[in-house]
Amino acid sequence: MVTGADGFIGRNLAGALAGLEDVEILRFDLGNAREELREMAEVADFVFHLAGVDCSQDVEEYDAGNRRLTEELVACLRQVGRKIPILLSSSTEAETEHPYGRSKRGAEAAVLGYAKDTGAPVFVYRLPSVFGKWCLPNYNSLVATFCHNIANDLPITISDPGVTLSLVHVDDVVGEFMGQLEGKFGPQLPVAALLSENHWTPYAVYPVYPLKLGQVADLLYYFKAGRDNLTIPNVGDEFTRKLYCTYLSYLPENRFSYPLRAKAAAGSPFVEFFRTPDRGQVSVHVLKPGSTMGNHWHHSRCEKLLVASGRGVVRLRTVHADKVLAYFVSGGNPEVVDIPSGFAHHIQNLGDTDLVMVLWANKPFDPECPDTILLEV
Incomplete structure (x- = not known):
């Protein structure tokens, strides 16, 4: 009962x-x-x-x-x-x-x-x-009220941010x-x-x-801003993980989705999915049949590549040698390819359908400091 x-x-x-x-x-x-x-x-x-x-x-x-x-x-x-x-x-x-x-x-x-x-x-x-x-907002829970109001672009009132x-x-x-x-x-x-x-x-x-009221509000505004700057909070902290999950449950029903913007790095188009303050960046790339992406290398950027759909080949060569390494990849056989810094690399679509890839990088791409040097593999 x-x-x-x-x-x-x-x-x-x-x-x-x-x-x-x-x-x-x-x-x-x-x-x-x-x-x-x-x-x-x-x-x-x-x-x-x-x-x-x-x-x-x-x-x-x-x-x-x-x-x-x-x-x-x-x-x-x-x-x-x-x-x-x-x-x-x-x-x-x-x-x-x-x-x-x-x-x-x-x-x-x-x-x-x-x-x-x-x-x-x-x-x-x-x-x-x-x-x-x-939890019902605007009733007896400050957390529920703050989540609801911030998610719905409504103001919140904090008389004393230092209250625990x-x-x-x-x-x-x-x-x-x-x-x-x-x-x-x-x-x-x-x-x-x-x-x-x-x-x-x-x-x-x-x-x-035990959290100060101002800390809770700051975290919620940080979650809200994440859609614009594509930042995912560090959810290794137990409270942050639970609060972030709670905040998302208060999103209005017509705002569960949000658009991403296509970008380009060294001529390679991609869509950034999200970035984190301490765990790098995740982006999605689509390569047309017969196309090649890359032919560049990085000083301090490393990457992990996973093919979600299609088939292709990843080729790598250290910038100081001629030997080329080839890794054949496909969506039917999930396999992660590590791309170290100092290796020229490219990805070629070998199939007759789009090659869809997920790429993780140890740091988000910065157009002001791209760390991307063009070089044929």
Whole structure:
């Protein structure tokens, strides 16, 4: 059973649960009647309680949507008579005296009381701000709002760029929740015993990313500019990889594609696909039947060539010798040819169809400093 199944975390969790065999998902959300809460609780084997109110102008809505709803759910579970595990998605705001925080503490108390009285396993998670795909912008998530507005050419407001956000990614949250369902983390904490000492420890999701608000905004604008300068961010950093994936999910539907511009280097036309700050450039080349491309060499540029379609030959010769090396390549037999610096080289189309090639270079082509010396192979 998943309460809040149509919400941000609920949708991501339901998507993961749908991949399991022999699992039926009981979805409870705003459109369901309270009677359905009882009916689902009667047959559920595990409850993910994600439903709640976290952004409202009405203080009473916090209490109704968090504490009272949780108490209703727990009452239904008590009536079933089985020790049904329940995982509660709470918030680090539960440590505050904000009406939202107090309502979350009330929800936690209801779940912990259920554990103490019945011995049922419970897992109470206090989550910081969660980001990822399907989070509603202009609601309660700065990351979602920034992604949506920047992707849609709308302004953002930053009152203090130095404010630090504690962020977790929704995939890590879902992975943690799924692990509890599948029993991957060993026995639960002895919540009932801890309660007798009036002390308990909530569960947490890792990794947590502490990022300044200004840093997040700068990264998102950097992602946006990448379409114009063809820059791909260094996604070796885990947070950048997750944020970039999140940003792309907020692109408007009519902007998933963008045009590339044809260029020429030493008479060889190509289309640059993308460039990176630290991993070089990737370009696409199309060579007509009978044509030859290249007949040049580079001082400090090296390349890798892969034929995607057609057939041809790559010939190389060190600039200080006459021996010519030939590598026959085709799309039907994928093979990468390394082209070192100091070697004159060309590619000839030997087939009767276009020769389509992908070329990686250790540095992007710069027309102001082409490092391309013409020389017949």
